[in-house]
Amino acid sequence: MSTATRKPESISARAESALSRSTATAGAVKTPVAAELREPDLVSIVMPALNEEAAIGETIANVPVHEFEKRGFRVEIVVVDNGSTDRTAEIATDVGARVISEDKRGYGNAYRRGFKEARGAFICTMDADSTYPSDVMPELVSRLHDDELDFINTNRLTLMTNGVMSKRNKIGNALLTGLTRVLFRHPFKDSQSGMWVFRAELLDRMNLKAGGMALSQEIKLEAGSRLKARCAEVPITYRYRVGDSKLNVWRDGIINLLHLARRRLS
Numbered sequence: 001m002s003t004a005t006r007k008p009e010s011i012s013a014r015a016e017s018a019l020s021r022s023t024a025t026a027g028a029v030k031t032p033v034a035a036e037l038r039e040p041d042l043v044s045i046v047m048p049a050l051n052e053e054a055a056i057g058e059t060i061a062n063v064p065v066h067e068f069e070k071r072g073f074r075v076e077i078v079v080v081d082n083g084s085t086d087r088t089a090e091i092a093t094d095v096g097a098r099v100i101s102e103d104k105r106g107y108g109n110a111y112r113r114g115f116k117e118a119r120g121a122f123i124c125t126m127d128a129d130s131t132y133p134s135d136v137m138p139e140l141v142s143r144l145h146d147d148e149l150d151f152i153n154t155n156r157l158t159l160m161t162n163g164v165m166s167k168r169n170k171i172g173n174a175l176l177t178g179l180t181r182v183l184f185r186h187p188f189k190d191s192q193s194g195m196w197v198f199r200a201e202l203l204d205r206m207n208l209k210a211g212g213m214a215l216s217q218e219i220k221l222e223a224g225s226r227l228k229a230r231c232a233e234v235p236i237t238y239r240y241r242v243g244d245s246k247l248n249v250w251r252d253g254i255i256n257l258l259h260l261a262r263r264r265l266s
């Protein structure tokens, strides 16, 4: 059943006190939030979204704001839209997110804009398509904080049940991850996972350039290989996608391969 017409319960109705008050307004900032202005108890959940009206409401409403609050964190949700032609922006605003509109198309461009807008000292990411288990985020942020880690990647591939990801995507993920591990002595076992939890200060040392899907492997290469930040990877359950995929398997696969090759040769 499509969730497009159902309006999910708003986050503010479920957890008024925990959601950062700053989330209600749309922002137009293009320079990054200065390091000293980042709020130490704020978690910024950054989400790129392109025509995700079927899933974005539930995805945001399922963010475990109370659990974050119990652990002493507030939450802001930053959705970066690229001219969706459906009700994505409207639904996201209704359920309490700050929606940013980025002119430049692309997953990487959306994330790079979202990172500039994020005000929290901690960043969590995920797709706006109901696939990632946001309920594990509070525990991962606590772990990052308590174990003095910089970056946690999630691994979808070990706990995944059959059918959740197509065979073609599984092969593509295994190929790209294997190659990345060989070429860069990469610590992660899922180089294409879209759920990361990390300290915002790491962004100040990263050189993120990818405009498209390659941003996912680029951020892990920056954290795990170039910066040799304190990293961990945790297995997560991965769920069926709601709504249409924006991944173009062949085109994005080749772009990702070229990105790896260029990076290795530079």
Ligand SMILES: Nc1nc2c(ncn2[C@@H]2O[C@H](COP(=O)(O)OP(=O)(O)OP(=O)(O)O)[C@@H](O)[C@H]2O)c(=O)[nH]1
Binding pocket: 047, 048, 049, 050, 051, 052, 080, 081, 082, 105, 106, 107, 110, 126, 127, 128, 129, 131, 194, 241, 244, 245, 246, 247
């Ligand atoms: N703002 C913005 N978001 C995008 C763009 N392309 C993809 N996204 C979003 O980025 C997330 C990842 O895209 P997906 O289509 O889920 O890609 P994927 O996870 O590799 O593929 P699936 O396994 O089919 O979900 C989703 O939330 C998309 O809506 C874009 O050009 N602009």
Ligand SMILES: [Mg+2]
Binding pocket: 127, 129, 131, 241
């Ligand atoms: Mg997805």
